[in-house]
Every structure is written in structure tokens, then in C-alpha cells.
Amino acid sequence: MSDQDVRGALLAVPVPDELEAQRRAWRVVSAAHAGREPLPRRSRGLRPLLALAFLAALVAAALSPPGRAVGDWIRDRVAGEENAEPALVRLPAAGRLLVVSDRGPWVVRRDGSKRFLGRYEDASFSPSGSFVVVTAGRRVVAVEPDGDPRWTVTRPAPVADARWAPSGFRVAYRAGETLRVVVANGEGDRLLAEDVAAVAPAWRPQPAERNVLAYAGADGRVHVVDVDTRRELSVARPPAPAEKLVWSDDGQILLVVTTGGRHPLYGGGPRFPRELRTPGLDILDAELEPGTRTVAYTTFEARSGRSTVWLGPERLQTAEGRLDEVVFSPDGRWLLAGWPEADQLLFLPLRGREGIVAVDDVRREFDPGGATVPGFPRLVGWCCP
């Protein structure tokens, strides 16, 4: 086989969808080119006005209801971990952390650098972390990790809970009371289901080439559907409405956290559902450990006002107040928990000899320069080393 034979064969390989791909790409590329503009120059004449506006904002913050909320929050704050880092300057494991603050979503890199993605309400990573899909009002937007928009879908109804399929080729989202799916280049948007509950849909991770989605109906039932064939694979009715759906990495277990936090269910196939019982404790959040079917969850005991983080039967951490959310590091070695009352993040080591890593001043970290004390950010995902 000569060099020319190889070249001829490479040129003869039929490349699917070549012209359509070119047409779609040109639309995106030409739009990006048309949108190029020089960096705006700041007018010096505006500075006194900006300073006045800032002063006015400070005064307003002190007098307004949010301003009063600052005082309440300071009084309610509990003592966190003593040796907490003063700021989030490094993640203890590889990957990027996605959080959503009052301002919008932020991507935090391993070295602690943070990128604000824009004024969006919700966000989640694409499977390889190359993109983040965000929602705002009536728009679903795919953005690059530096915040550059890639494509947008606009619906007449408010949208939420956009989630990217593990295949990389589909994005599901809620629009009003419907569930819709769009091809991951922003085209081919279509209705998948009506009368759905306000719960984020969850894609089954394996087998990734099949686009299988779990979602909660408004009637309380949980459906598992093959999106491409529209075939319903299973349906179950938990004892209380679902609040969160989580698949195990192998796609065999679907964890359903239910309203009220008393009945998280997990199951798959004929054994679905089984119930995880936590008598006397409210479950605040739950996740499945990467590569296993072990449930990590946080419980809150109203009598003592204390929270506990569990990994299966193992108690990892107890704290005053609520440990709100848990997120695993991509390598499964750390469990990150949010602690709003202490304004701290807790990185809990699951293996090895490392100690707990606590980070302080989290609210301000994701609202730099804000005049009021912002809400505690939501921990959305930790992805892709």
C-alpha cells in the first residue's frame, strides 16, 4: 500500500452529514465573527457617578429589608471549622467545580481560579465538561467554560433544569410543565412529556450511547424513557413526590429523594423500589458514590438542630445547623458539603490520610463586591479531571 493509496483511501472515506455540518458550523462561526467587537473603553466622566451610585447602594442596603437580613444572618451564623482556609484557593482533587450563586453560575478550577458564566439561574456540565448548559428566564444556553455562548434555545414558557446527556448528543430541560429535548447543537428541539413535576430530569449514565432519561411526572410517578425511541422502559410511584433523581454510574440504580426527605428510594429492575430508612431524621440531600452504589446523604435532626453527613452506614461529619448539599469529587476521594450557617464549604476525605479541608467566607467568594450578604451558593457539580 503506497502513500498515495493511503491518501486516496482517506479522501474516499465517506464523511457523514458533511454539507449539513458545514452549513451549521458556518452559521455559528459567522455569528461569532459578526459579534466581535473592541473592548469597551471606560469613560472617566462616569467615575463620580459610579461612586455616588455605590454609596447610595450601601445606604440603601443598610436600610432595606435585605440590609436588615445582613444583621440577622450575622447573629444566626454558627462557628464553623476552626482551621478553615480563609478563601477557596485550591480544590483538593482534580476537576472543575460548578456552583450557582445569587449572581449566577461560576466554574472553579483546581487552582482556585473562578470564572463567572453570566446572569443565569441554573447550570450543569456537559459530560466531558467542555460546556455548561445554563438557563435564564425563557432561554436555554450552552456556554463554554469561559462563558462564551455557543447556542441558545428560547421557549414561550420559563425554562429550568437543563441537563446534558452522557452521550453528549442531547440536552433535556423543563419548559413550564413540559419536558423537552434538544440536540446538543441547539437544533431539533421537541416535546418529550407533558405534566411533569418541577424536578430536574436525570440521564442514565450507561450505556451512554442510548439516551435514557428519568423524570418525575406531576402525578408523582417516576418514568424512565428511551428518548430516541420514546419507549417507556419503566415507571414507579414512590410513596411521596420525588424531589431529586440520581443514577448510579453503572445505570443500574436510580435514587429518588422524596419530598419531606423521609423516604429516599433506590432501585433498579425488579427490585425497584427499596427504601433507605432514617428514623427521626430528615434527609437534606443524597448522591451516589462514583463507581459504586453507596448512597451519601445528609440528615438533619430537628430536636438537636444538627446535621450529619453519611456515606452508607458510616458517619463522616456532624455539625450544628444544616449541611445542605453533597457533591463527590470526580475521583470519588472527596465529598464536598455546603454549610450555609457557618458560611463554609467542607471537603470531607473519603480515603487516604488527608484531614477535612474547610473553606470560609463562601458567600462573598461568589459575590465579590456585593453590597449585601448574598445567599449561600448551590453546589451543582464537580466534573472532569
Next chain:
Amino acid sequence: MAGDGRDERAWVRGAQAGSASDLEALFRAHWPRAYRAAYLVVHDAAGAEDVAQEAFLAAVRALDRFDSNRPFGPWLHRIVVNRAIDWARARALRREVGADEAVATAHAPEAGDVAARPSEDVLAALASLAPDHRAVIVLRYLLEYSPGEISRILELPRGTVNSRLRRGLDSLQGLVREEESE
């Protein structure tokens, strides 16, 4: 076909100045080979489209910094091929799809049909290689870079490029021979 050097420099300067028609000329000249190169490395049409499109977007974003006296192709191909390798590796790591296996299965020629479909033999053989090895083959035989240029594009030692070329070509020829003998 990419335009000659003079055309291309004019298109780059025009695109830098904001001309959509010059950008389109540049895009039309380079898209087919960029997309084909990406497809031959990632073996997935949607993935190739993403990779090639991202490469052009990266080029548009960096357009103001680009020296219009330099050829545009190698600059673009460097982005395309490196992103394609990253894409294919990430996909393999995540086990999203057994990409190589799937493609090998999809394109494996049926017995008795080999001579009629030489390009499918090559594609199936290519699928058996690691993504970075595929990239070397694509850069050498599709995009026609010399081993020295490939070593600069992939930031690999020249010897590594040569050995990957040799091994890649051996695998291709071996597989094609194997199939021909069936």
C-alpha cells in the same frame, strides 16, 4: 481546496478587518479538510463537527492576534487535531461509547466485499489505532505534513512521530492484508 497563499493572506486580513465574505472564503477553503481530519480521528460525525466548529471558533476569537503573513492551515490543523485527540481520549476514558469498537464494528468489511470498499478497510484499520496514532496518520497522509511539521504540530519528538507513522502504517497494511486474505 485551500486557496493559494496570496488569496489566503488576503482573506485573513479581510476577516480581521471584519469582512464576512473573506471569512466565508477562508471557512469554505478549510472546512472540508478540517472536518474530515477530525472525523478520521474521532470517528464520530457529531464529535467531528464539534471539534471542527470549535477550532474555527477558536480561530475567530484569536483572529486579531494572528499574523496574516503566516499560513492559516497549519494553525487551524494544530487546533483541530489536538482537540480531536482530546475528544477521542475523553470519550474513551468516560466509556461514553466504545468508540473504537463501535466504529470498527460499524465499518468492518464483510467477507468478499473487501476490494469493493478499500476506504472502509482503511477506516476500520484506523479505528484499531489509538487516537494520537490516528492523528499522526491523518496529518501525514490526509493533510500532507512532513514528519518534522507533525512533530511541531503535536509537540512530539521527531523520532516519536516517525515511530508512530511506521507503526500506524504497519497496522493499516497488516489489517488490510488480513482482510484481503479472508
